[in-house]
Amino acid sequence: MTYKWTDLPELPAFFDRYILKVDDLPLSVAFEKYSPTAILADLGKMKKLGDQVYAPDKWTIKDILQHIIDTERIMTYRSLCFARNDKTELPGFEENAYAQNTNLYDRTLEELMEEWQLLRASTRALYAGFSDDMLLKKGTASNIEIPVLALGFMLIGHAVHHYGVIEERYFPLLD
Numbered sequence: 001m002t003y004k005w006t007d008l009p010e011l012p013a014f015f016d017r018y019i020l021k022v023d024d025l026p027l028s029v030a031f032e033k034y035s036p037t038a039i040l041a042d043l044g045k046m047k048k049l050g051d052q053v054y055a056p057d058k059w060t061i062k063d064i065l066q067h068i069i070d071t072e073r074i075m076t077y078r079s080l081c082f083a084r085n086d087k088t089e090l091p092g093f094e095e096n097a098y099a100q101n102t103n104l105y106d107r108t109l110e111e112l113m114e115e116w117q118l119l120r121a122s123t124r125a126l127y128a129g130f131s132d133d134m135l136l137k138k139g140t141a142s143n144i145e146i147p148v149l150a151l152g153f154m155l156i157g158h159a160v161h162h163y164g165v166i167e168e169r170y171f172p173l174l175d
Contacts, residue, residue, distance in 0.1 A: 001028035001127055003135055005153040012146040018157030019150060021164075027135075027152050031124045034156045036116040039163050040065070045171060047109055054169040061170065062104045065112045068159045069119060070098050075155040076123050079148045082139030083130050092142035127152055 004024050005011070011019055022030050040046065051060045059067065070093075078090055104112075127135075135149040146154075 001031075001130075001135070001152075002026045003132070003149050005150070008147060008150055012144050012150050012154075014142070014144060015146060015150060015154045018155075018161055019153045021157035021160040022153050027127060027149065028124075030153065030156050031120070031127070034160060036113060036120050036159070039159050040113065042166075042171075043109065043113065045174060046166065048174055049170055052170070052173050054173060058169075059099060060104070061166065062107065062109060062112060063099050063102070064162050064166065065109065065116065066102050066104060067095060067099060068162055069112065069116050070095075071158055072116070072119055072123060072155045075151045075158075076126055078139065078141050078146075079130075079151045080126065082137050082146075082151070083134040083148045085137060086139065088139075089143075090139065090141040123152075123155070 004026055005019050005022060006024050022034065025033060046061045049061050051062075053060055074093055081088065081090065130148060135152075136147055138145050138147045140146075
């Protein structure tokens with residue numbers, strides 16, 4: 001996993017906005033630098049927010065964390081399919097439908113963080129097993145052709161993006 005995202009010949013449409021949030025590091029180093037505990041280091045502040053939202057119909061902190069987890073699961077599934085040369089075109093996913101069908105009332109923020117940390121360990125192990133050739137294989141998801149390597153950087157940058165939203169729109173609610 002010595003490839004950096006700048007080693008990609010081009011960034012896939014839509015996903016580029018997430019990939020660009022990650023420093024130009026080898027993927028294995030990026031997984032380390034942007035671990036769940038590094039990205040969401042302000043867990044205490046997030047707990048204080050509870051179920052507050054900055055506007056009607058916006059997600060709570062737990063909703064956002066569950067969304068990050070769901071997205072990482074979906075992106076790793078896509079990565080596995082493409083790395084194994086499965087040519088099936090994969091559909092997109094409706095994030096709001098996923099968000100409406102969770103069991104977050106019975107879960108704590110700590111439980112969600114533990115789940116994400118376990119998932120990230122699994123994601124890192126999956127990617128560590130990919131050869132350079134596999135990392136450069138492409139598949140189609142959401143009608144966009146995307147390499148396995150780009151999916152790895154995308155799932156990291158997606159979490160960074162959502163932490164930026166938390167800092168910008170949620171933390172001011174504590175003032």
